[in-house]
């Protein structure tokens with residue numbers, strides 16, 4: 001099971017009762033933890049990714065853990081027709097969508113010089129264009145008329161030009177910019193658009209790829225709070241941004257990284 005908020009949560013257990021969230025990348029990792037956090041506070045959820053089998057298993061486990069409904073809908077965020085179909089199915093099933101989490105992402109360690117053109121484009125397409133595709137579909141299918149909350153999942157890689165991360169760093173910089181542009185354009189429709197920039201988080205595919213084995217301890221020594229974060233800490237930040245504690249917050253990037261970006265070296269295995 002994911003390490004998501006449990007009964008110790010500081011949020012009222014039913015504060016999202018009646019709401020519906022669509023979470024891209026919600027079958028695994030951080031976004032599965034975010035989904036669990038939302039569901040533990042009364043929300044029903046749709047999770048999307050490319051892998052139907054992963055979605056089905058996660059949806060069943062999330063339902064069992066939280067008592068809320070969760071539907072897995074296979075969709076590639078790079079394909080607008082699949083994204084629109086996911087919203088159509090969500091609305092047919094639940095009649096509404098209140099929260100969209102743009103979490104689908106792709107990453108691997110590679111120096112820019114050896115990235116193929118297609119490798120760079122692939123990560124840009126998943127992270128940046130995928131975030132646009134999903135946000136636009138949310139807007140045109142439901143949010144334009146009803147308002148809503150978008151939370152994009154970014155990173156801190158581009159703040160200091162992390163080595164081996166030109167592709168995701170460039171894509172996440174676009175996500176940060178898109179957060180502000182959409183917040184400005186859509187605020188009048190009652191839509192808040194915010195962003196979370198997680199630092200190194202335990203038990204995630206990203207950290208398995210970027211900080212394998214012993215490198216983790218070396219990185220932890222460089223982090224002001226002295227440890228990797230927990231998935232539940234990203235879920236809690238998300239709950240804050242979609243809650244009524246944040247009704248005047250839009251266009252912001254909330255860094256949740258234990259202070260890591262200011263002090264931690266890049267993901268360079270030989271450093």
Ligand code: HXC
Nearest residue numbers: 105106107108110116117118119122155168199200205206
């Ligand atoms: C160099 C690579 C590579 C690698 C793939 N490519 N892996 N290049 N090093 N390790 C190249 C391929 O050769 C190909 O280029 C191009 O990228 C596309 O690869 P495909 O496998 O065809 O693409 P696809 O099936 O769409 O897979 C996308 C993916 C994959 C990003 C490459 O890793 C993926 O699906 N990842 C999703 C899960 C994931 O990455 N989660 C971690 C997110 S962590 P050519 O030229 O050969 O065709 C995260 C956190 C960031 O985002 C922040 C951390 C702090």
